[in-house]
Amino acid sequence: MNGIFTRKTAIVAAVGLLFALLPPLAAALGQEYLVSLFTRIVIYAIAAVSLDLLIGYAGLISLGHAAFVGLGAYAVGILYQHSFQDLPLFGIFPGSENALVVWPLAVLAAAVFALVIGSLCLRTSGMHFIMITLAFAQMLYYLFVGLEAYGGDDGLSLSSRNTLPLLDLGGDNQFYYLCLFLLAAYLLFAHRLVHSRFGLVIRGASSNNRRIQAIGIHSTRYRLVLFAIAGAGGGLAGVLLANHSEFVSPGLLNWTLSGELMVMVLLGGLGTLFGPVLGAAIFLLLEEVLAMYTEHWMVYLGPFLVIVVIFAKHGLFGLLAGSRNND
Amino acid sequence: MLLVIEQLLNGLQLGITLFLMSAGLTLVFGIMQVINLAHGSFYMIGAYVGATVAARSGSFLLGIAAALSAAAVAGMVVEVIVLRRLYRREHLDQVLATFGLILFFNELTRIIWGRQPLMMDVPAWLGGSIELLPGLPYPIYRLAVIAVGIAVAVGLWLLFSRTRVGMQIRAGAANREMIAALGVNIRLLYTLVFGLGTLLAGLAGVMAGPILAVESGMGESILILTFVVIVIGGIGSVRGAVVGALLVGLVDTLGRAFLPAMFRLFLEGAAADSIAASVASMAIYILMAGILVWRPRGLYPAHWS
Amino acid sequence: MTDSILQVRDLCKSYGAVMASRKLCLDIRRGDVHALIGPNGAGKTTAVNQLSGDTLPDSGSIVFDGSEISRLPAYRRARLGLARSFQITSIFEDLTVAENLALAIIARTGHNFRFWRNGLKTPLVAQELPEALLRVDLDRQADLPARHLSHGEKRQLEVGMALTGRPKLLLLDEPMAGMGPGGTVEMAKLIRRLKGEITILLVEHDMEAVFSLADRISVLVYGECVANGTPDEIRSNPTVRTAYLGDD
Structure with missing residues (x-):
């Protein structure tokens, strides 16, 4: 047990150090584009960790996580457009470019949507749950494709990132560190969460839901709250993605993103919080490298996934760290 | 009134396509307890192979035959190589592996056929329209699609109610342990059921070819509608698939056709159209949500839990 | 009857044509270990499930510690002080x-x-x-x-979980099933230790354990309670003997 523990800490420390030192490293190597790539990795990691709370800890296989990412991103885009065109939303609410206003609102929107969807989806379980989460996410996708006022199919362009006092989000390094800080904060929060009383209930319900009812806990309420917490995480990732690329499109809501996030969670290792971070890094780096050799990289990624699923059950973090572990 | 009838027929035709997709998939879900996201890929394979063979040979019927065999063979090969290993695994593994299959098939069609959508012509002998009622012309091809769909539904009904294999399949979908108790060669039966499901998906794909664009990723938009159908109808129920498919087909088509006019009654033109379009695109999901609240396991829930 | 903690009246539950409970009546006195026995298929587990709320009865009433609970969901009953262990x-x-x-x-x-x-x-x-x-x-x-x-330890843990909720009534559904002789002795010891502290409804096939542990015994046949009484009364009850003999 001890050896595994140190190996695990060593991996976490090494990866953490790499993330922390990336901007100076990239500058030294003269490969500044790496900062942008790693910003994307960090943002996807937030989304993957939030999805892992559902899949890995609560046993809720949601195939609609893109909905929350997309909703967070669109909240940024829509508020930006209203502010830019000086046209109040619903005739009363002025838009905003201020991150302190926009970001909490966007995250809140994602959480509220998760509550609404979750209260319907959690009436079911198993295959039904997978299909229904997917269907509701796709509903949002078609909704935004149809909303011509916000760019429809083509999406929305932002002419600059949101503003924040003291920090210049337009600067790539500062934006990267902000994202990294938010990832660290979300990881810490998630770590406390899964070991808290709330987390005990969630993990207990995942392990044996009938039993948890028998000891007097109505687990659906807890799952619903977790669904909202995970939705908020997805929304935060969406907010950051919209700011990173200064562009929002229905592609962010599409179910392929939900699938990719799920792949990241699996690659990294289910039910480990650090695993999805590794998974996001591996997935996006793999995509980057494969795309250098062939535009048809997905024709290799697909079978690779099938093989990973059939043969490596505990993900790469599990493989590296030696066992499945609960944190 | 004529417009209503025309839209009803359009809804029926979408419903038929959805039925062909969901009948096979709901059996796979029910019998093998495996969630297969790649079902749409066989729809796409059917469309691509059908369009290509029909164009090269000049025979639409040959195109259909090629599409059916390609989808069925691809389905059985995938079942033997991949799906079979996933039957006893968690749903999560099934989701991820079949997601991998989608990526593979979508990219493969891009490699073979390129990124441009393929156009498939309606064969001359099914071209043109006939006047169903005075003042209501309707494309013959679409009527043919509806007829084929009804024929397949009747065929499936005969298969399930009159043949031994069919009854075994139905028993298995309703109660999984039954099938083992009947002493059936389960592996072979699974492969055949899967092949039958993908064959129907291929048929849906090739018939949709002349109506929609044949392109990479076309399987996924239909797949999600298929999921809505199965959620509404209940997993494992062919009867549920029929009812769910017709409901979804009609609600979607009628919503898109008539909601704008309804909204224009109390809103001005542009705003009404944009809101109506949004509501129409959400109509089937609202239908699904409503049915979920009323019956969480669908209209015709199977007996396993 | 003032000191009874659970009163079941005319409980009915059918699955299709099979009546799993037919006008089942049961009284459990506070502080007793009350055993529920009967041949296989007599509806013992169905009865326990209806008491715990895992299954809802078709009709009839269940009064637990003064309140009617027959329509309450399982988690609400658990909060009132009704805990259970499962057969598996x-x-x-x-x-x-x-x-x-x-x-x-x-x-x-x-x-x-x-x-x-x-x-x-x-x-x-x-x-x-x-x-x-x-x-x-x-x-x-x-x-x-x-x-x-180990299997026995899991059983102990399960009972331990039921006890931490400080239940007023503990439903034990075949706590000794599948255990070796050692495990059975441990479990019997545990039940004996709880006796007096807590009311227990015990469903068990191990007759030796039942007759040595129980204060009162009810016999279920085809979903119906055919006899009630102390272990001695049950042992000498002719109806019980025929029911068991008829089954075997």
Whole structure:
């Protein structure tokens, strides 16, 4: 047990150090584009960790996580457009470019949507749950494709990132560190969460839901709250993605993103919080490298996934760290 | 009134396509307890192979035959190589592996056929329209699609109610342990059921070819509608698939056709159209949500839990 | 009858043509170990499921500690003080032994929307966990994932979880099923220790255990209660003898 523990800490420390030192490293190597790539990795990691709370800890296989990412991103885009065109939303609410206003609102929107969807989806379980989460996410996708006022199919362009006092989000390094800080904060929060009383209930319900009812806990309420917490995480990732690329499109809501996030969670290792971070890094780096050799990289990624699923059950973090572990 | 009838027929035709997709998939879900996201890929394979063979040979019927065999063979090969290993695994593994299959098939069609959508012509002998009622012309091809769909539904009904294999399949979908108790060669039966499901998906794909664009990723938009159908109808129920498919087909088509006019009654033109379009695109999901609240396991829930 | 904790009247439950409970009546006195026996298929587990709320009866009433509970969901009944163990061991396999018991402890507080502090360090848990571990003799296995326990230990853990909720009535559905002789002795010891502290409804096939542990016994045949009484009365009851002989 001890050896595994140190190996695990060593991996976490090494990866953490790499993330922390990336901007100076990239500058030294003269490969500044790496900062942008790693910003994307960090943002996807937030989304993957939030999805892992559902899949890995609560046993809720949601195939609609893109909905929350997309909703967070669109909240940024829509508020930006209203502010830019000086046209109040619903005739009363002025838009905003201020991150302190926009970001909490966007995250809140994602959480509220998760509550609404979750209260319907959690009436079911198993295959039904997978299909229904997917269907509701796709509903949002078609909704935004149809909303011509916000760019429809083509999406929305932002002419600059949101503003924040003291920090210049337009600067790539500062934006990267902000994202990294938010990832660290979300990881810490998630770590406390899964070991808290709330987390005990969630993990207990995942392990044996009938039993948890028998000891007097109505687990659906807890799952619903977790669904909202995970939705908020997805929304935060969406907010950051919209700011990173200064562009929002229905592609962010599409179910392929939900699938990719799920792949990241699996690659990294289910039910480990650090695993999805590794998974996001591996997935996006793999995509980057494969795309250098062939535009048809997905024709290799697909079978690779099938093989990973059939043969490596505990993900790469599990493989590296030696066992499945609960944190 | 004529417009209503025309839209009803359009809804029926979408419903038929959805039925062909969901009948096979709901059996796979029910019998093998495996969630297969790649079902749409066989729809796409059917469309691509059908369009290509029909164009090269000049025979639409040959195109259909090629599409059916390609989808069925691809389905059985995938079942033997991949799906079979996933039957006893968690749903999560099934989701991820079949997601991998989608990526593979979508990219493969891009490699073979390129990124441009393929156009498939309606064969001359099914071209043109006939006047169903005075003042209501309707494309013959679409009527043919509806007829084929009804024929397949009747065929499936005969298969399930009159043949031994069919009854075994139905028993298995309703109660999984039954099938083992009947002493059936389960592996072979699974492969055949899967092949039958993908064959129907291929048929849906090739018939949709002349109506929609044949392109990479076309399987996924239909797949999600298929999921809505199965959620509404209940997993494992062919009867549920029929009812769910017709409901979804009609609600979607009628919503898109008539909601704008309804909204224009109390809103001005542009705003009404944009809101109506949004509501129409959400109509089937609202239908699904409503049915979920009323019956969480669908209209015709199977007996396993 | 004033000291009865559970009164079941005319409970009916059918599955299709099969009547699993037919006008079932049952009275359990506070403080008793009350055994429920009967041939296979007599509807014992169905009866327990209806008491715990895992199954809803078609008709009839269940009054527990003064309140009518027959339509309440399982988690509400558990909060009123009705705990159960399952015929097939039901614990949280993925959690550690300590976490299993901690969950049972925090369950009775009603609200656990606490997101930050470690669940095992909650004052209530910190206070009760050591004793809860000792009571079922699992203190040395506290940090072990429950899936690694032996079958007998899992059973003990399950009963331990039911007890931490400080139930007024404990439903034990075949606690000795599938155990070796050693496990059976351990379980009998545990039940004997609880006797007097807590009311127990015991469903069990092991007749030796039943007759040595129970204060009162009810006999179920085809979903109907055919006899009630002390172990001695049951032993000499002619109806019971025919019912069992007829079945065997």
